Amino acid sequence: MIDSLAGLHERARQRLDPVHYDFFAGGAGAEVALAENERAFGRLALRPRVLRGNDIRDLRTTLPGARAAVPIFVSPTAFHRLAHPDGELATARATAAAGAVLISSMAATVAIGEVAAAARAVDPAAAVWFQLYLQRDPAVTEHLVRHAEAAGCSALVITVDSPVFGHRERDQHNGFHDLPAGLTTANMQDLPGGPREIDMSAAFTWAHLARLRALTRLPLLLKGILHPADARLAVEAGLDGIIVSNHGGRQLDAAPAGIEALPPIVSTVDGEIPVLLDGGVRRGSDAVIALALGATAIGLGRPVLWGLAAAGESGVRQVLELIRAELDHVLTLCGASRPAELTPDLVVPRGCRC
Numbered sequence: 001m002i003d004s005l006a007g008l009h010e011r012a013r014q015r016l017d018p019v020h021y022d023f024f025a026g027g028a029g030a031e032v033a034l035a036e037n038e039r040a041f042g043r044l045a046l047r048p049r050v051l052r053g054n055d056i057r058d059l060r061t062t063l064p065g066a067r068a069a070v071p072i073f074v075s076p077t078a079f080h081r082l083a084h085p086d087g088e089l090a091t092a093r094a095t096a097a098a099g100a101v102l103i104s105s106m107a108a109t110v111a112i113g114e115v116a117a118a119a120r121a122v123d124p125a126a127a128v129w130f131q132l133y134l135q136r137d138p139a140v141t142e143h144l145v146r147h148a149e150a151a152g153c154s155a156l157v158i159t160v161d162s163p164v165f166g167h168r169e170r171d172q173h174n175g176f177h178d179l180p181a182g183l184t185t186a187n188m189q190d191l192p193g194g195p196r197e198i199d200m201s202a203a204f205t206w207a208h209l210a211r212l213r214a215l216t217r218l219p220l221l222l223k224g225i226l227h228p229a230d231a232r233l234a235v236e237a238g239l240d241g242i243i244v245s246n247h248g249g250r251q252l253d254a255a256p257a258g259i260e261a262l263p264p265i266v267s268t269v270d271g272e273i274p275v276l277l278d279g280g281v282r283r284g285s286d287a288v289i290a291l292a293l294g295a296t297a298i299g300l301g302r303p304v305l306w307g308l309a310a311a312g313e314s315g316v317r318q319v320l321e322l323i324r325a326e327l328d329h330v331l332t333l334c335g336a337s338r339p340a341e342l343t344p345d346l347v348v349p350r351g352c353r354c
């Protein structure tokens with residue numbers, strides 16, 4: 001039986017240590033950006049087309065380093081072994097089974113080599129991307145890149161919305177700072193000079209990104225873009241894609257919702273590179289709205305964590321299958337056969353005369 005996302009969320013809440021639940025669920029500051037991610041979808045309506053002969057549908061989507069069965073990616077999230085003992089291995093198997101793209105976090109509790117191998121054991125063509133924050137010590141950044149390459153990752157995702165770590169008041173109140181004994185940030189253990197902490201820095205510029213560009217032939221995507229001027233700079237810098245995201249409301253609390261930031265970015269990028277989106281996608285209708293506004297694929301952060309905490313690999317499979325089935329259903333109701341047929345005129349503000 002497949003649960004609703006709300007059912008899986010509730011089961012996850014019951015099973016998780018409340019401190020770890022708060023770490024997964026929480027956002028920065030007053031959690032305005034977190035709430036707005038979901039609310040902003042609620043302010044948009046889909047204006048469907050009819051009589052389009054769309055009884056056969058095709059959700060396949062081409063992305064940098066990935067031919068996905070669905071326009072869905074698992075957003076990078078830290079510490080999956082806090083949610084379930086199988087951690088990122090379970091997430092990798094379920095994501096590969098769904099034909100979605102996995103973005104594995106540098107803050108994973110399983111090393112990228114094992115994560116990618118678990119995905120490929122399910123589907124040899126499974127796409128796994130590696131997410132990293134540029135590290136102040138360039139030797140550490142380079143090692144992470146080489147580990148991702150050796151693991152067979154097909155793209156790198158550089159998260160650029162975290163010059164400093166967001167202020168998470170729930171974590172401060174709960175005193176949550178470190179992983180419990182027995183869990184480690186596995187990607188940070190086998191590095192020059194021994195284990196390192198994940199390091200964030202406000203000193204990075206586009207010049208550092210150019211150096212990374214010269215370091216690897218893997219496709220590079222930037223995650224955490226909200227301003228169209230930065231999207232344009234990403235195109236000019238030769239990036240292979242961008243992910244529009246406010247980091248699930250965990251960084252700048254005054255940030256707009258990803259879905260609100262998307263349209264001007266899609267205009268500026270003008271089809272030159274794919275524009276992906278995450279934040280607040282909870283329903284197939286949210287996914288279709290984002291695709292219609294020009295996203296090539298949508299990401300799921302917390303829903304995957306709820307599935308994982310509720311029922312391990314099976315729970316993540318359920319989450320991905322729920323969103324896929326709803327996406328297909330809403331696509332049908334909107335008169336489209338393929339994500340690429342969705343156009344911005346299908347999306348209108350709720351409460352408008354249309």
Ligand SMILES: Cc1cc2nc3c(=O)[nH]c(=O)nc-3n(C[C@H](O)[C@H](O)[C@H](O)COP(=O)(O)O)c2cc1C
Pocket residue numbers: 023024025037075076077078105106107131159223245246247248249250278279280281299300301302303
């Ligand atoms: C518990 C948690 C950990 C996260 N860890 C990372 C991370 O390591 N790297 C990263 O780029 N984004 C991280 N994010 C942000 C997600 O990639 C994503 O942008 C966000 O969760 C999407 O919003 P959603 O949770 O509403 O789907 C994290 C988010 C959560 C909830």
Ligand SMILES: O=C(O)C(=O)c1ccccc1
Pocket residue numbers: 078107198247250
């Ligand atoms: O990025 C995050 O939101 C996050 O929670 C995290 C936690 C530990 C290390 C890196 C990121």
